[in-house]
Amino acid sequence: MSTSAPAQPTAPAAAAAPVERSSARPVWVMAAFAALALLLFGGFGPAGSSTFALSGGGAAVSLPDLPLPGRPSGWVIGLACVALVVVVELARRAGRPAPRWAVPLFAALWVVGFLVWVVAGQRISLVGLLGGGLVLAVPLVFGALSGVVSERAGVVNIAIEGQLLAGAFLSAVVASATDSAWLGLLAAPLAGALVGLLLAIFAIRYLVDQIIVGVVLNVLVLGLTNYLFSTVLSADRSLNSPPGLGPVAIPLLSNIPVLGPVLFNQSVIVYLMYVAVAVVHVALFRTRWGLRVRAVGEHPRAADTVGINVNRTRFVNVLIAGALAGLGGAMLTLGASLAFGQNMSAGKGYIALAAMIFGRYSPKGALAAALLFGLATNLQDILSSISTPVPSQFLLMAPYLATVLAVAGLVGRVRAPAADGQPYVKQ
Amino acid sequence: MKSWLEDVRRSSWLVSLLAVVVAFVLGGVLIALTDPDTQAAMGYFFARPTDAVSAGWRAATEAYGAMLRGAIYDPQAATATRQIRPITETLTVATPLIAAGLGVALAFRVGLFNIGAQGQLILGVILAGWVGFRLHLPVGIHLLVAVLAAVIGGALWGGLVGVLRARTGAPEVITTIMLNYVALYLLAYLLTTGAFQREGASNPISPPIDDSAAFPLLLGDSFRLHLGFLVVLVAAAFVWWLLERSTVGFRWRAVGANPAAARTAGMSVSAAYVGVMVAAGALAGLAGAAQLLGTEKSLTGGIAGSIGPDAITVALLGRSRPLGVVLAGLLFGALRAGGVLMQAQTGTPIDIVLVVQSVIVLLIAAPPLVRSIFRLEPRKRRSTDSADGAAPTAERQGAAA
Numbered sequence: 001m002s003t004s005a006p007a008q009p010t011a012p013a014a015a016a017a018p019v020e021r022s023s024a025r026p027v028w029v030m031a032a033f034a035a036l037a038l039l040l041f042g043g044f045g046p047a048g049s050s051t052f053a054l055s056g057g058g059a060a061v062s063l064p065d066l067p068l069p070g071r072p073s074g075w076v077i078g079l080a081c082v083a084l085v086v087v088v089e090l091a092r093r094a095g096r097p098a099p100r101w102a103v104p105l106f107a108a109l110w111v112v113g114f115l116v117w118v119v120a121g122q123r124i125s126l127v128g129l130l131g132g133g134l135v136l137a138v139p140l141v142f143g144a145l146s147g148v149v150s151e152r153a154g155v156v157n158i159a160i161e162g163q164l165l166a167g168a169f170l171s172a173v174v175a176s177a178t179d180s181a182w183l184g185l186l187a188a189p190l191a192g193a194l195v196g197l198l199l200a201i202f203a204i205r206y207l208v209d210q211i212i213v214g215v216v217l218n219v220l221v222l223g224l225t226n227y228l229f230s231t232v233l234s235a236d237r238s239l240n241s242p243p244g245l246g247p248v249a250i251p252l253l254s255n256i257p258v259l260g261p262v263l264f265n266q267s268v269i270v271y272l273m274y275v276a277v278a279v280v281h282v283a284l285f286r287t288r289w290g291l292r293v294r295a296v297g298e299h300p301r302a303a304d305t306v307g308i309n310v311n312r313t314r315f316v317n318v319l320i321a322g323a324l325a326g327l328g329g330a331m332l333t334l335g336a337s338l339a340f341g342q343n344m345s346a347g348k349g350y351i352a353l354a355a356m357i358f359g360r361y362s363p364k365g366a367l368a369a370a371l372l373f374g375l376a377t378n379l380q381d382i383l384s385s386i387s388t389p390v391p392s393q394f395l396l397m398a399p400y401l402a403t404v405l406a407v408a409g410l411v412g413r414v415r416a417p418a419a420d421g422q423p424y425v426k427q
Numbered sequence: 428m429k430s431w432l433e434d435v436r437r438s439s440w441l442v443s444l445l446a447v448v449v450a451f452v453l454g455g456v457l458i459a460l461t462d463p464d465t466q467a468a469m470g471y472f473f474a475r476p477t478d479a480v481s482a483g484w485r486a487a488t489e490a491y492g493a494m495l496r497g498a499i500y501d502p503q504a505a506t507a508t509r510q511i512r513p514i515t516e517t518l519t520v521a522t523p524l525i526a527a528g529l530g531v532a533l534a535f536r537v538g539l540f541n542i543g544a545q546g547q548l549i550l551g552v553i554l555a556g557w558v559g560f561r562l563h564l565p566v567g568i569h570l571l572v573a574v575l576a577a578v579i580g581g582a583l584w585g586g587l588v589g590v591l592r593a594r595t596g597a598p599e600v601i602t603t604i605m606l607n608y609v610a611l612y613l614l615a616y617l618l619t620t621g622a623f624q625r626e627g628a629s630n631p632i633s634p635p636i637d638d639s640a641a642f643p644l645l646l647g648d649s650f651r652l653h654l655g656f657l658v659v660l661v662a663a664a665f666v667w668w669l670l671e672r673s674t675v676g677f678r679w680r681a682v683g684a685n686p687a688a689a690r691t692a693g694m695s696v697s698a699a700y701v702g703v704m705v706a707a708g709a710l711a712g713l714a715g716a717a718q719l720l721g722t723e724k725s726l727t728g729g730i731a732g733s734i735g736p737d738a739i740t741v742a743l744l745g746r747s748r749p750l751g752v753v754l755a756g757l758l759f760g761a762l763r764a765g766g767v768l769m770q771a772q773t774g775t776p777i778d779i780v781l782v783v784q785s786v787i788v789l790l791i792a793a794p795p796l797v798r799s800i801f802r803l804e805p806r807k808r809r810s811t812d813s814a815d816g817a818a819p820t821a822e823r824q825g826a827a828a
Contacts, residue, residue, distance in 0.1 A: 156600075198789075226776065227776050404605045408591050
């Protein structure tokens, strides 16, 4: 199914991974992080034990707390990180690609080490940390998926922020007006797709630079929703009191210790997110449609030559992308059982953009990056109540800094689709 | 992207004017539709449509009337001072918009998308603020050092983007957006530290800057207009000279027109990227100086407001030309200043300004759309301009519409 007759000639263009010897820079960065782990988490690690409460959140099985001794855990994690650096470097020397698990494992270990260090002898709830992080990550995941769908087809989607905001706005208003959270949930992707439609019209039909359209659309949506909030929604408050889509526990699965309450006792929107990530991944990499989309994003002329309608493909993808981000916006209102507030997206669209880039334009990567960013934000919330070695602003800054490092090539290579951002004019 | 920028830069002033008109009409329709009287009259629209139309017309014209009075001259105000205050407010609000818009425009001309005016401005105010309230220098020197600090702060933040682009190829769109947030949280953090937070304050606000570090007021104490406005005008003139008359500007424009050709001609594309981002950051830093040393006087987390995004719209409306940026900055400054009075007098939220502003820019950015709305013929190019084959691509699209 993946290679159909008309799409076949474009496959090499889409999959053309440049064969070159990988640079040593990522290894150096990893080494620096490993050294930091040894020094900070080991050498200067907290004297006491950092305690992670494992139960709570309605899990059936009650578990004891998990105390991790600060300095010894730091040393163990630091040394494990060093070992991973050696593995990656050996692979590089041998001209082989590093094992696929090495870098994710490195990141995971580092995050655990960081958690032990930053909690520094106090006690936090692991379920609360992970579950809250997941909730915060949902708009980011949808936004990043939106970016993936759009940019894989070659259209830069800076308007994620506006799509989230529009989704949050319309879902709240529709849900309030009809007193049905489900209708609100249906309205959210429509609002996002509407913003996507504007992006598509200006960027594809009128060839306006995609970045400019995106930036301006964000301002437009912000202005419109602020304006309507101050006029229509303030005049009639019943238009902005949406019923929420509260957590729904999935039988059996939600009883799994720790992971159960985190993953399977959430709002319906969270379950939609699992589905969306899987569907986008399969659709992009396992179907004819996905192959065509990627061909359009990498080499539109070649795609055109074999009969793919480049601009129609892009148009459709930008609409789908808008709908996805709009759905993410519903999480801010319906998912959190909150009324719509001015500038509710508050830059989440840009973090989603960062997550997409950090996740290297792939749904799985975007999911991982968005979860990490959500975790960082939630950690910031939790830590602001206890005294910690890191000012909370730096945790909030981390996703953005990480993205700068990623695009600068300091952590691996991020390669955008070759035709990303370039309008296509049929010759 | 370059061909599109060229097209926008060259499309006629008429298109800009029409874009502004269309945006105001759409804004007026929005005001009319959300007006309670109009909505009441809409209830019996089919029985007597004129009621709804006239109520809507009244709501829109009242709002725009108040905006006009708030932006230029208010004959309804009690005193002569307050009557002419609006126009000085417009100039005051326009000052940082023009400076930051110049920075964005300058980068556009070299083919770079500088979305980072916000971050550059924040770095500028951080340094200028520290100089302003921690160093106590003599009158004259203090202001000079503070402005210089703002310019340097912005230049460093912008220059970082230029270096990343030149050395690693990191797209400036992404790095500028991300660095905006880094700067925002940096400022938020600093305002909780002893070096920046006001003594005894529990909220994140800095001490006020010394009087010696503030821009002197131009028209006395009743008006906020300050020397920074003239400084920014001088900066605009300098940017014009830099782009149109200097060797550096020639190189920059060459790189903007065609990086490959410029490289072949022996020009350093990397140097142009770094140089222009330093200059763009410096201008955004100057905008920060105007904002902090001219009007705000104390650092707060939200001091940058929406100057960064606004600067992009100013640069686009001004077609990336210094004079155009000054005029566009004045227009958006007028919208902002007028919006305040409009909100106070008619209750129409100032957010309508954002709507009008973004519609203007969307339309400006798509000349073929405006031309098709008004059924204008695509503009004939001067013979000297017709050599570039890339520019008219959007034109062809428009003609095909």
